[in-house]
Amino acid sequence: xxxxxxxxxxxxxxxxxxxxxxxxxxxxxxxxxxxxxxxxxxxxxxxxxxxxxxxxxxxxxxxxxxxxxxxxxxxxxxxxxxxxxxxxxxxxxxxxxxxxxxxxxxxxxxxxxxxxxxxxxxxxxxxxxxxxxxxxxxxxxxxxxxxxxxxxxxxxxxxxxxxxxxxxxxxxxxxxxxxxxxxxxxxxxxxxxxxxxxxxxxxxxxxxxxxxxxxxxxxxxxxxxxxxxxxxxxxxxxxxxxxxxxxxxxxxxxxxxxxxxxxxxxxxxxxxxxxxxxxxxxxxxxxxxxxxxxxxxxxxxxxxxxxxxxxxxxxxxxxxxxxxxxxxxxxxxxxxxxxxxxxxxxxxxxx
Numbered sequence: 001x002x003x004x005x006x007x008x009x010x011x012x013x014x015x016x017x018x019x020x021x022x023x024x025x026x027x028x029x030x031x032x033x034x035x036x037x038x039x040x041x042x043x044x045x046x047x048x049x050x051x052x053x054x055x056x057x058x059x060x061x062x063x064x065x066x067x068x069x070x071x072x073x074x075x076x077x078x079x080x081x082x083x084x085x086x087x088x089x090x091x092x093x094x095x096x097x098x099x100x101x102x103x104x105x106x107x108x109x110x111x112x113x114x115x116x117x118x119x120x121x122x123x124x125x126x127x128x129x130x131x132x133x134x135x136x137x138x139x140x141x142x143x144x145x146x147x148x149x150x151x152x153x154x155x156x157x158x159x160x161x162x163x164x165x166x167x168x169x170x171x172x173x174x175x176x177x178x179x180x181x182x183x184x185x186x187x188x189x190x191x192x193x194x195x196x197x198x199x200x201x202x203x204x205x206x207x208x209x210x211x212x213x214x215x216x217x218x219x220x221x222x223x224x225x226x227x228x229x230x231x232x233x234x235x236x237x238x239x240x241x242x243x244x245x246x247x248x249x250x251x252x253x254x255x256x257x258x259x260x261x262x263x264x265x266x267x268x269x270x271x272x273x274x275x276x277x278x279x280x281x282x283x284x285x286x287x288x289x290x291x292x293x294x295x296x297x298x299x300x301x302x303x304x305x306x307x308x309x310x311x312x313x314x315x316x317x318x319x320x321x322x323x324x325x326x327x328x329x330x331x332x333x334x335x336x337x338x339x340x341x342x343x344x345x346x347x348x349x350x351x
Contacts, residue, residue, distance in 0.1 A: 002021060002022055002023040002181075003021075003022055003023070003063070003064075003065040003124070004022060004023045004024070004025040004062055004063065004064050004065060005017045005020075005022040005023070005024060005025065005064065005065055005066055005067070005068060005120065005123075006025045006026075006027050006061065006064045006066070006067045006068070007024065007025070007026055007027070007067065007068040007069075007070075008026065008027050008048075008052060008068075008069065008070070008076065008079070009069070009070035009072050009076065009097075009235070010235035010236070010239050010240040010242075010266070011070050011072065011095075011097055011260055012068050012070060012095075012116075013113060013116075013242075013244075013256055013260065014140075014144065014177060014178070014182060015137060015140035015141045015143075015144045015182070015244070015256075016113060016116055016117045016120065016137060016140075016256075017068075017120060018140045018181065018182060019117065019120075019133070019136040019137040019139070019140045020117065020120035020121045020123070020124050020126060020136075021124045021126060022065060022120060022123075022124060023180065023181050024177070024178060024179065024180075024181070024182075025061075025062060025064065025178075025179050026175075026178035026179055027052050027055060027056075027061065027067075028052075028175075028178075028179075028214050028236075028330075029047065029048045029050075029051030029052050029055075029212070029330035030051070030214075030215065030330065031051060031054055031055045031058070031060045032060075033051075033054040033055050033057070033058035033060045034054065034058060035050075035054060036053075036054055036057045036058070037049075037050040037051075037053040037054050037057065037082070038050075039057075040053065040057075040082040040085055040086065041053060041078055041079075041082055044301060045075055045078070045301055046073070046075040046076075046299055046300075046301050046302060047299050047300055047301070047329035047330050048075075048211075048212055048299055048330055049075045049076060049078065049079045051329075051330050052079060053079055053082050053083070053086065056082075056083055056086045056087050057086045064090065065091065065123055065124070066090060066091030066092060066093065066120075066123050067083060067090055067091070067092050067093075068093055068095065068116065069083070069092065069093070069094045069095070070094075070095050070097050071094065071095065071096045071097050072097055072266075072268055073268055073302075073303075073304060075301075077094075080092065080094050091123055093115075093116060093119050095112045095113075095115070095116055096108070096112060097109065097112075097268075097269070098261070098269070099268065099269060100269075101261050101262070101265070101269065105261060106249075106254060106257050106258055106261060107254070109257035109260070109261060110249075110251070110253040110254035110256070110257040110258075111253070112257075113253045113256050113257055114253040117133060117137065117253070118133075121133065134251075134252050137252055137256075138246060138252060140182070141244045141246060141252075141256075143182050143183060143186060144182050144243075144244065145243050145244060146186055147173075147177060147182055147185055147186045147189055147241065148241045148242070148243040149243065150186070150189040150190065151170060151173065151174065151189065151241050152241075152243075154166075154170055154189070155170060155231065155238065158170075158228075158229060158230050158231060158289070159205070159230040159231055159288070159289035159290045159291075160290075162203050162205070162228035164223055165220070165223075167219035167222070167223075167229040167232075168216035168217065168218075168219040168220050169192065169216070170237075171214070171215075171216040171219060171236075171237060172188070172216045173185050173188045173189050174236070174237055174240060174241055175214060175216070175236075176188055177240075177241070178236075178240065202226070203223070203226050203227060203228035203346070204226055204227055204228060204292060204293065204345075204346040204347075204349040205228045205230045205289075205290055205291050205292050205293075205349075206222075206227050206228065206229060206230065206291055206292070206293045206294065206295050206345075206346070206349075207229075207230055207231050207232065207233075207282075207285055207286040207289050207291035207293075207294050207295075208222075208229055208231075208232040208233070208234070208294075208295050208296075208297065209232065209233040209234065209282050209285075209294065209295075209296055209297075210233075210234055210296050210297040210298045210299075210305065211234065211235055211266065211267070211298055211299055211302055211305060212234060212235060212236050212299060212330065213232070213234045213236060213237065213297055214234075214236035214237075215332065217332065218332070218335055221332075221335055221336075221339075222342070225339060225342045225343045225346060226343060226346040226347075227295075227342060227346050230289035230290055230291045231285055231286075231288070231289035231291065233264055233281075233282065233285060235266055238264070239263060239264055239266060242259055242260055242263045243259065244256050244259040245258070245259050264281055264285075265277070265278060265281075266304075267302075267304035267305040267307075267308050268304040276311055276315070278308055278311070278312065279308070279311045279312045279314070279315035279316075280315060282294065282312055282315070282316070283315050283316060283319050283321065286316070286319075286321055287319075291321075292321075292322070292349045293321065293322040293323070293324070293345060293348075293349050294316055294321055294322070294323050294324070295323075295324045295325075295326065295342070295345065296309065296312065296323070296324070296325045296326065297326045297327075297328065298325075298326075298327055299327070299328065299329065299330065300327050300328065300329060309325055313325070322345070322348065322349060324341065324342070324345045326338050326341070326342075
């Protein structure tokens, strides 16, 4: 069994981890570990970061060969610092992520991804030429792209017919790629990614967006509350499974960087040539998935998202698309607290 590399951000390319001979392990903020992160971090901080740190302090993790952190926000930078204190023996690499999308950002991120790959190969005591390293990366990208294509194809069916359990099944496959291996996720996708059973009528078609919504059971709850998830935009779902165009640039690391930067951006990364593009993208995705309403779900204290919600709300109002904004932590309990609001929103859509 391959040793595991932990990571926390969707801008971490899993094919690079696997090319170096490791298995990926995305550290999701799900744990019964005691709340001890306040000993190292401020209490009023991103619950994702705090819960991941709780896992580190409590040892609620598999054996990790190392951790990859992305400078996606100030809280994540603080998590990297706190990890050094909580687990001083762990190998850690910290990558910077450009906040804008332009040629300089592309060049910078490609060098960061190359540095990540070289570091991972060293951690696994693998010595090979640049050509051999590139070949290994290309091989894992091919498998990753097969998975991405299957997930995209199956996700597209969510907007055409509502089948119970379809959304949670797709999330389960994505989580397998994030925490076990792309090969296992691909096998799952090839065997059972298509919807099972007859299409159901009467549920409100809704598009979801936000930062984290990783538990497949959450999508089952939405179904219980008369919501048909026609599509979503989360860093734990569609933004995580980013296909890589290997021919986009003149070297593989630049191609990977281009694919990740040109994918639908999260709130902390913006296309400076198109101010407000995050709002336009959400409107476009809602229309493309035939949604009658949009639900946003963000974590408490996530300033990058909260700062952009007024812009998103205005764009949706302009298109007469109903919008419900929810905030919470990383627990199923917080979703249960939103049940009444979600059911009322579904009823308002008058399906």
